[in-house]
Amino acid sequence: MSILKHREALLALAILLLVGVVAARFPAFVRPGNLANVFNDTSPLILLAIGQMIVILTKCIDLSMAATLALCGMVAALLNGAGVPLPLILVLVVVLGGLLGAVNGLLVWKLGIPSIVVTLGTMTIYRGTIFLITDGAWVNAHQMTDDFKALPRAVIAGLPVMSWVALAAIALFTVLLTRTPLGRSFYAVGGNPHAAVYTGISVGRTQFLAFVIAGALAGLTGYLWVARYAVAYVDIASGFELSVVAACVIGGVAIAGGAGSVIGTVMGALFLGVINNALPVVGISPFWQLAISGSAIVLAVAFNSAQNRPAGRIILKSVEPR
Amino acid sequence: MKPVLSLRGISKSFPGVKALQGVQLDLYPGQVTALIGENGAGKSTIVKVLTGIYQPEEGSIEIDGTPIRFASAQDASRAGVTAIHQETVLFDELSVAENIWLGHAPRTRFGLIDRRAMRTGATRLLASIGATLNPDLRLGDLGIASKHLVAIARALSTEARVVILDEPTAALSHKEIHELYDLVETLKRQGKAILFISHKFDEVFRIAERYTVFRDGQFVGEGAMSAVTEGELVQMMVGRSVDQIFPPRSHNIGPPVLTVAGYCHPTEFADIGFTLHRGEILGFYGLVGAGRSEVMQALCGITTPSKGAVRIDGEVRVIRSTHEAIAAGIVYVPEDRGRQGAIRGLPIFQNVTLPSLARTSRNGFLRLAEEFRLARDYTRRLDLRASSLDQELGLLSGGNQQKVVIAKWLATKPRVIILDEPTKGIDIGSKAAVHEFMAELAAEGLAVIMVSSEIPEVLGMSDRVIVMREGRIIDEVAGDRMTPETLVRAAAGIAEAA
Amino acid sequence: MTEAAKTVATGRAIPDRLQSRTTRALHSWETILLVVAVLVFVINSFASPYFLNAWNLSDATFNFTEKAMIAFAMAMLIIAGEIDLSVASIIALVSTAMGLAMQAGAGVPVLVGVGLATGLFCGAVNGLLVAGMGLPSIVVTIGTMSLFRGISYIVLGDKAFTGYPDGFDFFGQGYVWWVFSFELALFAVLALVFWTLLHRTNFGRAVYAIGNNATAAQFSGIRVARVRFTLFLLTGLTSGIAAICLTSRLGSTRPSIATGFELEVVTMVVLGGVSILGGSGTIPGVVLAALIMGMVTFGFGLLNVPGIVMSIFLGLLLIGVIAVPRLIRGR
Amino acid sequence: ENVKIALLVKALGIGFFEAAAKGAEEAATELGDVEIIYTGPTSTTAEGQIEVINALIAQGVDAIAISANDPDAVAPALKKAMDRGITVISWDSGVAPAGRQMHLNPSSSALIGNTIIKLAADHMPDGGDVAILSATSTSTNQNIWIEEATKVLPNYPGINLVATVYGDDLADKSYREAQGLMSTYPNLKAIIAPTTVGILAASQAVTDAGKIGEINVTGLGLPSEMAGAVESGATVSFAIWNPIDLGYSATMIAYNLHKGTATAAPGAAIPMGRMGSATLDDNNEAAMSDPFTYDKSNIAEFKSIF
Ligand SMILES: Nc1ncnc2c1ncn2[C@@H]1O[C@H](COP(=O)(O)OP(=O)(O)OP(=O)(O)O)[C@@H](O)[C@H]1O
Ligand SMILES: Nc1ncnc2c1ncn2[C@@H]1O[C@H](COP(=O)(O)OP(=O)(O)OP(=O)(O)O)[C@@H](O)[C@H]1O
Numbered sequence A: 001m002s003i004l005k006h007r008e009a010l011l012a013l014a015i016l017l018l019v020g021v022v023a024a025r026f027p028a029f030v031r032p033g034n035l036a037n038v039f040n041d042t043s044p045l046i047l048l049a050i051g052q053m054i055v056i057l058t059k060c061i062d063l064s065m066a067a068t069l070a071l072c073g074m075v076a077a078l079l080n081g082a083g084v085p086l087p088l089i090l091v092l093v094v095v096l097g098g099l100l101g102a103v104n105g106l107l108v109w110k111l112g113i114p115s116i117v118v119t120l121g122t123m124t125i126y127r128g129t130i131f132l133i134t135d136g137a138w139v140n141a142h143q144m145t146d147d148f149k150a151l152p153r154a155v156i157a158g159l160p161v162m163s164w165v166a167l168a169a170i171a172l173f174t175v176l177l178t179r180t181p182l183g184r185s186f187y188a189v190g191g192n193p194h195a196a197v198y199t200g201i202s203v204g205r206t207q208f209l210a211f212v213i214a215g216a217l218a219g220l221t222g223y224l225w226v227a228r229y230a231v232a233y234v235d236i237a238s239g240f241e242l243s244v245v246a247a248c249v250i251g252g253v254a255i256a257g258g259a260g261s262v263i264g265t266v267m268g269a270l271f272l273g274v275i276n277n278a279l280p281v282v283g284i285s286p287f288w289q290l291a292i293s294g295s296a297i298v299l300a301v302a303f304n305s306a307q308n309r310p311a312g313r314i315i316l317k318s319v320e321p322r
Numbered sequence B: 001m002k003p004v005l006s007l008r009g010i011s012k013s014f015p016g017v018k019a020l021q022g023v024q025l026d027l028y029p030g031q032v033t034a035l036i037g038e039n040g041a042g043k044s045t046i047v048k049v050l051t052g053i054y055q056p057e058e059g060s061i062e063i064d065g066t067p068i069r070f071a072s073a074q075d076a077s078r079a080g081v082t083a084i085h086q087e088t089v090l091f092d093e094l095s096v097a098e099n100i101w102l103g104h105a106p107r108t109r110f111g112l113i114d115r116r117a118m119r120t121g122a123t124r125l126l127a128s129i130g131a132t133l134n135p136d137l138r139l140g141d142l143g144i145a146s147k148h149l150v151a152i153a154r155a156l157s158t159e160a161r162v163v164i165l166d167e168p169t170a171a172l173s174h175k176e177i178h179e180l181y182d183l184v185e186t187l188k189r190q191g192k193a194i195l196f197i198s199h200k201f202d203e204v205f206r207i208a209e210r211y212t213v214f215r216d217g218q219f220v221g222e223g224a225m226s227a228v229t230e231g232e233l234v235q236m237m238v239g240r241s242v243d244q245i246f247p248p249r250s251h252n253i254g255p256p257v258l259t260v261a262g263y264c265h266p267t268e269f270a271d272i273g274f275t276l277h278r279g280e281i282l283g284f285y286g287l288v289g290a291g292r293s294e295v296m297q298a299l300c301g302i303t304t305p306s307k308g309a310v311r312i313d314g315e316v317r318v319i320r321s322t323h324e325a326i327a328a329g330i331v332y333v334p335e336d337r338g339r340q341g342a343i344r345g346l347p348i349f350q351n352v353t354l355p356s357l358a359r360t361s362r363n364g365f366l367r368l369a370e371e372f373r374l375a376r377d378y379t380r381r382l383d384l385r386a387s388s389l390d391q392e393l394g395l396l397s398g399g400n401q402q403k404v405v406i407a408k409w410l411a412t413k414p415r416v417i418i419l420d421e422p423t424k425g426i427d428i429g430s431k432a433a434v435h436e437f438m439a440e441l442a443a444e445g446l447a448v449i450m451v452s453s454e455i456p457e458v459l460g461m462s463d464r465v466i467v468m469r470e471g472r473i474i475d476e477v478a479g480d481r482m483t484p485e486t487l488v489r490a491a492a493g494i495a496e497a498a
Numbered sequence C: 001m002t003e004a005a006k007t008v009a010t011g012r013a014i015p016d017r018l019q020s021r022t023t024r025a026l027h028s029w030e031t032i033l034l035v036v037a038v039l040v041f042v043i044n045s046f047a048s049p050y051f052l053n054a055w056n057l058s059d060a061t062f063n064f065t066e067k068a069m070i071a072f073a074m075a076m077l078i079i080a081g082e083i084d085l086s087v088a089s090i091i092a093l094v095s096t097a098m099g100l101a102m103q104a105g106a107g108v109p110v111l112v113g114v115g116l117a118t119g120l121f122c123g124a125v126n127g128l129l130v131a132g133m134g135l136p137s138i139v140v141t142i143g144t145m146s147l148f149r150g151i152s153y154i155v156l157g158d159k160a161f162t163g164y165p166d167g168f169d170f171f172g173q174g175y176v177w178w179v180f181s182f183e184l185a186l187f188a189v190l191a192l193v194f195w196t197l198l199h200r201t202n203f204g205r206a207v208y209a210i211g212n213n214a215t216a217a218q219f220s221g222i223r224v225a226r227v228r229f230t231l232f233l234l235t236g237l238t239s240g241i242a243a244i245c246l247t248s249r250l251g252s253t254r255p256s257i258a259t260g261f262e263l264e265v266v267t268m269v270v271l272g273g274v275s276i277l278g279g280s281g282t283i284p285g286v287v288l289a290a291l292i293m294g295m296v297t298f299g300f301g302l303l304n305v306p307g308i309v310m311s312i313f314l315g316l317l318l319i320g321v322i323a324v325p326r327l328i329r330g331r
Numbered sequence D: 001e002n003v004k005i006a007l008l009v010k011a012l013g014i015g016f017f018e019a020a021a022k023g024a025e026e027a028a029t030e031l032g033d034v035e036i037i038y039t040g041p042t043s044t045t046a047e048g049q050i051e052v053i054n055a056l057i058a059q060g061v062d063a064i065a066i067s068a069n070d071p072d073a074v075a076p077a078l079k080k081a082m083d084r085g086i087t088v089i090s091w092d093s094g095v096a097p098a099g100r101q102m103h104l105n106p107s108s109s110a111l112i113g114n115t116i117i118k119l120a121a122d123h124m125p126d127g128g129d130v131a132i133l134s135a136t137s138t139s140t141n142q143n144i145w146i147e148e149a150t151k152v153l154p155n156y157p158g159i160n161l162v163a164t165v166y167g168d169d170l171a172d173k174s175y176r177e178a179q180g181l182m183s184t185y186p187n188l189k190a191i192i193a194p195t196t197v198g199i200l201a202a203s204q205a206v207t208d209a210g211k212i213g214e215i216n217v218t219g220l221g222l223p224s225e226m227a228g229a230v231e232s233g234a235t236v237s238f239a240i241w242n243p244i245d246l247g248y249s250a251t252m253i254a255y256n257l258h259k260g261t262a263t264a265a266p267g268a269a270i271p272m273g274r275m276g277s278a279t280l281d282d283n284n285e286a287a288m289s290d291p292f293t294y295d296k297s298n299i300a301e302f303k304s305i306f
């Protein structure tokens, strides 16, 4: 635990440093309004990264999250077009997202197909489904009702609802992961699947639940995304799955499962969010963005593994020559 | 007396193996029942059936005379059956308290985990078995013995009526083994029914009231411990009598082959020096964790020593990889067969030839005919039982896997062979075979190092014994000094009796 | 099996093989793939009148040749228990490097040299991070995936390299004989090379051993880190070769070149029966998977079915070919 | 035997191209013996378009009219198509001369470049900062327009172009880029987006930032998609040519070239049905018509058409 805390503190420091460097040249960047903006902008990444983290905890990976987001977002837009009331849409996208996650989970659980293969397949299937139900047509701002578009940007106590959703998810999942049997079983299943069976935890079922949670989060984010950017089409958030994995990795989630925390993941996402938002401000060409986040990932991995290296037994310290 | 738990006609098979065929087992309150059988007899399998991890194809489980089904480990735990399994089954990333309570943690009013209750409960349980561990520590930061204590505390946390111990002493030191015996006594007094699995007859006779014997997945017999002798038990286990455990040795010792001097490692060992001769068996004794394996692994290029010299036939050799070690004629048969020795997914013949590929191939290209020839030679020599040489190694029984692993090292035609705990967890029958084989190797002029934690084995097999403690050589024992007493004192760091 | 074991116990000699090689081949994954491939071929011939035409089939091979070249090396890497998600980005970086060389006035041989060297260099970076520092390959290569392509964005930004010298177009557009393109010939040659490497050499055996149990392989004297490093070099090299072909075929370089190739390559490898968990798989399987994927996309293309519908089909195929046998076996 | 003309677009599903496809069908009906194959990749990549081109060649279509994702990368594949006797023209977003017989610009590039600057300048009497939000960095047509716009910039004193960013024709990326522009340049007065995806996203971003009236979003957009922005005031005016006309004209040209009723050579005039005729310049390029400006006064009339 102490190593984990240590790592998160360092990551927080790195983010502060980054913000500080930017602020040194552009003080406007650290205006609370702008920082809130950065957070709001990073909210979808945070939401997805939390879901992905839970999946990774159980020794799986979900490459279909972005596709789930896109499909649920499109369905939300279509339901809106069909006159379905907003609260019902919200429920439906979360359920749909959960169902799509459940498909992944069932294939992993019941057929024992490795998650990377399953989600590689469902990733294209889910995205293709959007094309099948829309024929590729876009849903544009003028085809959406105002209240549909307004929800994520409605400001409550100084922050848009989108940010509040992310904050709520952070709180909810911190409690879930640290204080409920289900949460601890995610760690157990990933940390030592063999032992989990002996403890009466079903590895497959737990992995299934992780996929359902990830799917439901992606579904909710799908609505938020579509409503915020006021557009839905086949390709939204394409490639986002890799940013999500990157956020987890930078946040110290062990890709082998069993280790990681919500707060670390959130900071991993914020780290990427700050970079994305700061680059244009600092005047660095956006073409640098990819290389910078790539380097950050490699450094984070190297750093995490250096921290996790067993220190050795140091048995010799008690054997001083007499 | 009525049994608390009884099994009738239990069968369980795995692809290719009938692990259990209609076996029976009874456990009585306040009594220890010893389950005895060779490797692969099905002991661990019945434990897994009892704890709901495997579901048997046939048979019934009764608790207090009522039939019951265990669909999962949780069912069994609710019914009052708990086990300390043969393999450690804990979670490095979770805290001590969480490891103890995972799956049945105390809850607060809101249904959340009650961390305070968990912590105090853990402290209480640990105290009851004489351990003082901080329940907030990450389990991964603990040593092996402490982990074992946590496993025991976990088993006690469920208020079980039936406690199963599957080879609990295999990983423990002398002192800890005795603490465990005390604990078993306490549990007995509390009226719990105990199933105790062990290959060590002395401890079985010491703590058990009853015995049950399995052979090849079948029930052979049961009865009171007081009404049976060691010889009869062995007879039941193997279906024949095993009279002599250690083979006669021709102590025909030749010139030095391997000389080690001033060997050090930054964290694991220091100042190791010894000489090994042709035709000699050199024993390495020490408690678990003494650093013997690390020394051997350094000699074979798996870990890197910080300084020191290794000479083979008087010539200084620097060994930085296992590849170079094999070229120099040193091979290491590792203690952890499943992880370090056997490649279960590959066919038997490929396992055998893996370290010898340089010999069986031409210019880097494989020659299957050569490989089969080599594999045939060595598997025959070790009397391997398998249906074909291209069978996957993982489909063989543990003892046969071990034979393939040994064959693979012999096939490299080494000059020095290091066997690390060659008989750990092996039944008496196979043990004798391995011992005989070691004696043969030495007689053929091979230099043998045997790392072992079993005193009778060390004394019975070795020409000389080196004792290690905390990463250093404490003593070298030969001739008249080769007594159990000397070894135990040296290993435990107790001064020679005045 | 118990029975077999008993009879053997008396005879002692253990037979080399129980099943003949043909029996074994008939029960293999490759046979399933072959059946699927033939089915796809037959269905396509009926579905479109344009399918059975030598030139059309030859054009269709361009849909998979470049990806398949990488897939051979990727298959070995995955069998050894690692993965390289940066291959498409290596293509971008290699293509950019060749563009820079071209601007500096390099001729065709130099361009090819630069391409291969850059590919090897990228492979070495991955190899160093994974084999040298012991980092998990999946995250390392997600990182270098951004890094390599990122460098190419930094160099090129919104520009493109065009105007590759005459003769350079041969690699992606030239024909060796009749309808057989240079790319197709190279694909065949590489298939043979990698088949030999994986199935007929000590190196290939080491790859399987590492994928099954790396610790035991190390204890058996296999230089695990060196093998892993070499495998990353190979994916780097084949990505470099693919980059030369693709750049030549497109006649230009953009930083967005080959976007999304990595997942198609992995799909091809997995469809080819390589276990994503490492330890098993064959090159013929990958060749068949490449043919299937190429024919499916081409067949759908002839019917003017949008690409995304093809990818649904491939996604279903990917899950289906793995799920169906498991379902039949009752898992 | 029908003439098979493939209308190959950057990606399926984009409103602009859907409208162009309508125009192509209109031309087909008018000509009577034409079959339109409306096709394209699902994302805007050159590799995707090449696979489609290969499939079109294999089907033996008579003509391909392409709006290219990359002018250079698709050229070899299109050259192969021409070698096999297929008529190839590009429209909207062009192809390098080696890969097509002629290119139909929706309007003259110079005119478009001037128009997008003028639309911004008209509502900035005191001058100020403007920024451009384009499509992908490789989009041929956008790059040319931006180049032309930069050329005429000196004619608009006081107008200061501070940045050009790329939203890749992705709504979310364009939105974020627009946000970035607003936070980086606090004095920004206008965002010019010469792409229908970008202008829509930028007007949404400006609306969300509460900067309607402060920042004017303009550029090229579709009336149906922009109606809301014009009503809210985020966009005062924008321009576009009629995509239906564009699809119609491209089809007509492809048909005429295929039938041999016209040849693609500098100076030639190729008939485009109701749109008159296209006169080729030295690069074998032609312009269809002038862009048309939409604002509050006429948007209602056009938003139901395209
Ligand atoms: N998961 C499994 N898959 C296949 N075979 C198995 C499995 N588990 C056990 N077996 C086989 O079942 C038989 C009984 O094994 P079991 O582990 O119960 O033996 P054991 O008596 O506990 O032996 P040991 O003394 O070595 O612990 C062996 O032949 C073993 O190879
Ligand atoms: N203090 C400790 N902390 C953590 N792990 C330990 C400690 N002591 C021993 N171990 C572990 O216990 C195992 C046995 O240790 P080691 O191999 O050094 O002892 P050995 O004398 O060779 O014992 P063995 O007889 O089991 O071979 C090793 O895997 C080691 O990692």
Ligand SMILES: [Mg+2]
Binding pocket: B043, B044, B045, B086, B166
């Ligand atoms: Mg056992």
Ligand SMILES: [Mg+2]
Binding pocket: B289, B292, B293, B294, B335
């Ligand atoms: Mg050891």
